[in-house]
Amino acid sequence: MKCAVDIEARDVEEMYINIDPIQAGGRLTAEAMKAAISFGDGYSVCDNCRNPPRLDYIRNPPIAQFHADLAAWLNMDAVRVVPGARRGFQAVASTLVEKGDPVILTGLAHYTEFMAVEAAGGIPREIPKDERNHITADAAAEKIEAVIREFSRTPPLLFVDHVDYQFGNVHDIAGIIKVAHQYDVPVLVNGAYTVGIMPIDGKALGADFVVGSGHKSMAAPAPSGLLATTNEHAERVFRTTQAKGDVTGRTFGMKEVEMMGCTLMGVTVVGMMASFPHVKERVQRWETEVAHSQAVTDALLSIEGTKVLSDYPRKHTLTRIDTRESFDKVAERHKKRGFFLASEVKKRGITGVIPGSTKVWKYNTFGLTEKQIRHVGESFIGAARDNGLNIL
Template sequence: MNAAVTATRGATALDIAAIRRDFPILHQSVNGKPLVYLDNAASSQRPKSVIEAVSRYYEHDHANVHRGVHTLSQRATDAYEGARETIRRFINARDTKEIVFTRGTTEAVNLVAQSFARPGFQPGDEILISALEHHANIVPWQLLREQVGAVLKVIPISEQGEVDFVEFEKLIGPRTRLLALAHVSNALGTIVPVEKFIKVAKQHGVPVLLDGAQAIPHTPVDVQALGCDFYCFSSHKMLGPTGMGVLYGRKELLEAMPPWQGGGDMILSVSFEKTTFNQLPWKFEAGTPHIAGAIGLAAAIDYLETIGMERIAAYEHELLEYATDRLSRVPGLRIVGTAANKAAVVSFTLEGIHPHDIGTILDTEGVAIRTGHHCAMPVMEFFNIPATARASMSFYNTREEIDRLAAALEHTRKVLG
């Protein structure tokens, strides 16, 4: 698909044609048209190197980890723990003890809610979130509210979809026990300037959890530079396997937290009278883990690092600017979420046409986007709309694909006009 190859200028130049060759799934037709995959915020696609790393593991190295003295178990353990080191380096954590494997961002947030917050929070203690959170950073705190009588406070957002910093400074106070914020909004694309929120939280002695699911595939993340206490993210949005995620936690906090699930691998010794829990991070990893998931995630990180997160961020920003301009020229199209700093996400509505119809018609044109509430129903309520259509881009997308999207939207208007 030579026509889809875009040459970009300067230091950000990526060989998109070569990159696209690495992603087998992109080279297919859907409904008779070449696939345009613009649903990356829901889940990214996988390069061959990730698929092959997972295959190779199952073909050559699989056995259970941390158990056997035999060769395969040792290989599996080395690969699994090697993945932990790759991830530690990628987010610049101090210690692999701070990297806990989970099923995804959702499980990581729930782990913090149940193991960090639940044991110590008192009735009336406050958890601060923002109005643009994904349900995964709302519902675990509502469960906690029921369990310990905590209070959930919500920082409002502006019409542009930016978290209101002034209101945040008014809301944080002596009862605030945790600030839990999205790093990047999945529904709108807003990049939240988390650094300044963290700075204020620190002045109040309030720990900070960041939901990094939408940030980590698109921008360099340094947990020490951010100064957050917890950082949660998912493998499948960053080219890795599904069912795999990471909780980064500061060691001092993780050490003090009780295990949240019991079972094998999270113990040192068990008798009916007394069980001694394992060290970090295995204390939080009960049962046989997603070994192939960790290995695949490490391969995904290797791939991302080969391209470079800075270059990915720069190229995706160009795509965002192009898409914002191109889509704004589609008659009747309104972009929802116009923050000054955005990831490559364009959420929009088309006058008189429901997003669901847009999604169906685009699919017949081979264009995959997400339509609906994006697991952020409070965001939809704020904008007083039932749903949006959302195009979310990755570094393997091209300007030509955005042109295809725009043409398909114009076609949509004709079909339902």
């Protein structure tokens, strides 16, 4: 089937078990798929937009209620939906960071945090990871001290990834925030791999901002996400416009500057909403997801020479694996070279391993069934055995 002239219909999720590191949490639910069909048209949620004319006040579909539900779910005071987590970073950085300000992020920070800092004119400074690939509260304190010495002022913002994109490690966010607050540094928690994936309590973490990604982790279409904050910061980050036309005298009421007015006017917000009941329920099954991750990781570790670079035992479904001494040895002599691994697992109905990767790579088991998990583990072992590797 062709969607249009040149666009092949995508059937990855129908035809394969997908263990792509970034795609696992963004697969739509059946409810979101129905909503996508129903709310595909551009400004489809604006039919009943009245006064004040702003997305988060719309009552049908129940977008206003969704905003309140999101805030309660994350235990934060105020939430807005945004076009991707990165637009949440941008809104906060644009508000808190002045040109030339130092901004702290970490050695495991996602590149989009660097983009937000750069766009605001800030100067990025990283908290180093330790030898366990963790960001610790002590390292955060040291970096804050170092930045204060270097810039003779306190950084206006600190970004930290709840779970980092490189190792899928869960960091001591509450500890880092506690330290940051001792220096009066507000903290943005990047929950792109956690909001919609595992339970989060923003107040328990002490977070000033929690940012989530709809298309990465809330079973929603792209680009979507959320920015949650406390009453303390909401007034500033969600400030309404002060602009006034010098000739017409026009003012623009309740429109929020950092949101550019409204954000997700159709399929994106309704997709998030439609998946939300399922998302709330799935975070409660987090222990099962972790067990699944552990099972696949253990299957890989049973292949002689394989090492896991992420925390072990696993505490998240995103895992970084080192197969330089196993699959990469096969690649050296295989006629398909490094492409043999993706090819071997694809033959077994699995996709998401980057073609060509046999050294250090990542996979994400989130959302797979028990049976799929077993099949993924067995498939890696089968691919290894068929290519002469020892199974321990």
